[in-house]
Amino acid sequence: MSQFHKYVFIRGAKKRNPLIFKHFKDLKESEIWSKEELLKLNEQRLRDLCVFSFNNSPFYKKRFLEVGFDPEKDWSLEGFKKIPFTTKADLISRNEEIHTPSHFFRKRFYVETSGTSGQILTFHRDESWDSFNRASIWRGYSWFGANPWDKKLYFWGYNTAKLKRAKLRLMDFLVNRFRLFDFEPKKLQKLIPKLSQVKIIEGYSSMIYELANVLDGKGVKFPNLCMVKGTSEKIFPHYQEIAQKIYGMRIVSEYGSTESGIIAFECPDGNMHINLEGVFVEKDPEDGGIIVTNLQSYSFPSIRYKLGDQIELADPDFECSCGMKHPVLKEVTGRIGKNIQGSDRNYPSLTLYYIFKNIYFNQDRKIDFQAHQYEKGKLQIWLKEPVTKELRNMILNESNNYFSDISLELLENHDFRQQAGKLRDFVSHIE
Ligand SMILES: [Zn+2]
Incomplete structure (x- = not known):
């Protein structure tokens, strides 16, 4: 054949x-x-x-x-x-x-x-x-x-x-x-x-x-x-x-x-x-x-x-x-140009990659996520698993090492969005 x-x-x-x-x-x-x-x-x-x-x-x-x-x-x-x-x-x-x-x-x-x-x-x-x-x-x-x-x-x-x-x-x-x-x-x-x-x-x-x-x-x-x-x-x-x-x-x-x-x-x-x-x-x-x-x-x-x-x-x-x-x-x-906006400063979207990479290497925990920002100073993180107290603490602790002026909202949501067929780890809805 x-x-x-x-x-x-x-x-x-x-x-x-x-x-x-x-x-x-x-x-x-x-x-x-x-x-x-x-x-x-x-x-x-x-x-x-x-x-x-x-x-x-x-x-x-x-x-x-x-x-x-x-x-x-x-x-x-x-x-x-x-x-x-x-x-x-x-x-x-x-x-x-x-x-x-x-x-x-x-x-x-x-x-x-x-x-x-x-x-x-x-x-x-x-x-x-x-x-x-x-x-x-x-x-x-x-x-x-x-x-x-x-x-x-x-x-x-x-x-x-x-x-x-x-x-x-x-x-x-x-x-x-x-x-x-x-x-x-x-x-x-x-x-x-x-x-x-x-x-x-x-x-x-x-x-x-x-x-x-x-x-x-x-x-x-x-x-x-x-x-x-x-x-x-x-x-x-x-x-x-x-x-x-x-x-x-x-x-x-x-x-x-x-x-x-x-x-x-x-x-x-x-x-x-x-x-x-x-x-x-x-x-x-x-x-x-x-x-x-x-x-x-x-x-x-x-x-x-x-x-x-x-x-x-x-x-x-x-x-x-x-x-x-x-x-x-x-x-x-x-x-370039896709920043996460805190209330006072901006963060490169790559920050998320480091947060979840650290959790993987330090805690041996694999997490599938997609982050969405609709508003300055706030960030929604969608997770493909139930948001337990343990998971929440793990993510918040790691994020605190990077973000100083962003409040995180963690949601269970399996319906990750694509852009031009690609899955992105960060989607900004702010114009
Ligand atoms: Zn080579």
Whole structure:
């Protein structure tokens, strides 16, 4: 069966993404390069993209000229770093001027994406860029002995309309994937025999975690599993604990976005390596935010793009035991601008992550929570279990180490809310 799916994959890719094979081959070659070679390639690609954008994107031409940066005649990283940031609002409101002419590309794909703030962004992604993205994921798979045509279990949003589901099922069959929309016991029971064939599990980490909980004690085995990949959401320490128990391995993370591509992928030794062949990454010293330039995005460049996540980078001299020299992204710590508001001061939403992480490590207590703020100085914490006196004291004691002017309300509520399909640990309802 695997041969059949490999054949379908290769035939489909040749038609839809012919450059995927070249990109994959190149990525496998450069993954063993020295840091100097990688950084050289990284800067060369950055320069090429800037020259192309300068000549073909009216938006960037103007942006560059405003700060006196001419990438063609006078290239330097210092000059590059004078370019103002590009924001999501720019990508939406200046959409047409940012796009480069379509005649440069053999083929373009129409892409639509909505952020957590609800704005819709649409753009054209050229074939090489699309293929590079897929090749980057393929390379990540290869580190775990998996292939894109292997049997996958795929999690995505819960609420999908019926017609859409039918279409997705057909597509899923072609790419050897089946997907789980919900955890209804009957459907799940039917699924169990299929699970033993799965080689890859991927999707939102909260759903991977939930499935592990549902399967706990049912004696389900995963003899063929190579990797469990979580995207888009924070992976809590207690997610990893049950993942080890049920899947026999940790959840690895892939970090990226529709407009920026694959930014980092975790290796088998547990470090997220920056995809240096595909992105130029900087960190904004002002707010710790990531600034990404997608080096493949020729049809719709996003240069010095503020993605909105706060990050922590590993020391530049840090070397991962896996041998790859790509720099390491230590952690995606949170979203910029989503603060918890006390009556007198603000707290980063990451504070919650530390509070519950401490409780997990110090008290060995796993708590599923989601915090909601409707009013300054007050915070509702929703819990998936009854709020006992013991639990209340535990949370309040730990919170007191961080919050000085916030009153907490603890509620049992199983109905966690999602934003753009993602589960967030903190949702602010204050405008
Ligand atoms: Zn590594």
